[in-house]
Amino acid sequence: MSFVFTLNAFSQNDSIQKTILKGQIIHADNNSALSAAHVLNLNTVQGTITNDKGFFELPTRVNDTILVSYLGFSSIKLKITNDLLKGNELEIALYEKPQEIKEVVIKSTKLIGVLEIDVKQVPKDKFTRIHINGLRQTYEVGKPQKRDFSSPLAALFQPVDYLYNLFGKKPKQLKKLQKLKKEDDLRKMLAGKFDREVMMEYLDMDRQELSELLTDCSYSEYFIRKASDLQLIEAVLDCYENYKALKKGKIERDKIPSKKN
Structure with a gap:
């Protein structure tokens, strides 16, 4: 560079x-x-x-x-x-980035003018999960495709586990992401960014690893490609909090002695 x-x-x-x-x-x-x-x-x-x-x-x-x-x-x-x-x-x-020209394929859908029939002909939206900035709700459409970890060894390398361990060992990284989300000036800046570079720096991930993390957190490919950096930061923090709660719940359950018949 x-x-x-x-x-x-x-x-x-x-x-x-x-x-x-x-x-x-x-x-x-x-x-x-x-x-x-x-x-x-x-x-x-x-x-x-x-x-x-x-x-x-x-x-x-x-x-x-x-x-x-x-x-x-x-x-x-x-x-x-x-x-x-x-x-x-x-x-x-x-320096300007080189422009990449990609092939565009346009597909048509034949409609007959009857709403009940035409709506079934329209391709379903690609996204399965959209996180709306400023709202806690998450809107779901169908189910996102998650990676299949076929072996116990492969499961050890789930990106969400990496995230959980990263924020546990390096709490400063977690605090930095939280600060990006809270301060108005930084929120405005990140709302207009789509290069993922800040997240890659703080999470010590490349683009592919960041994409895998968000997929592991049940976010769709459409959301990962189209969301702003601010929305992705909110998504990662939400994923961490949810995963931490699940981990804590599992630990608490493991502590409860099983009843013998």
Whole structure:
């Protein structure tokens, strides 16, 4: 992943703000400003969006990692050093992602004008579960297809078990995801993101593993592809809480002594 940055000196008064990272996000090919680009401090879970001229300010510390992303462009991660916090302005150039042209197949459905008959001819919706942002309800249509773990050994590697163990051993990761969900500014940012990069960072998963996790949590392929990053974070947290409750219930049941006849 390529990026370009240059440092321009600010005045002495600006250099006093050593914990504020200031910069501009631009297009790598034509140097035009990228407004509404997302800048997130992965360590402190603080984020901002660039203004109409591509500028941003974000509280940082040495050794923090900054994730910069923009729809249709390749994201970058930047490690913060002392030099970057000496009142300098950081210019970050993002490169466009190559366009992928996919074949589109259009199928027609013959309708005769009678509602009771025509409705049966329309293909069923692909999604089986949709999580509506802001509502606790989950709307179900049919049953999602879950992976078949045919052996006890394979069952040990269920992604939901990995999630349960991850949040148990690394509670900071859980708290970071919860913070992303709670703070208004971060919610607004993630509601418009669909690249999954923040989740992959905090869950230490690639796209395929994240997809398998959500499938294991009974979310449909349609939901996994179409939901915003905020909706996916809510889905993962809900999955964890539900799985934790099931685990706790199983442990409690195991503690109850069986009655002998």
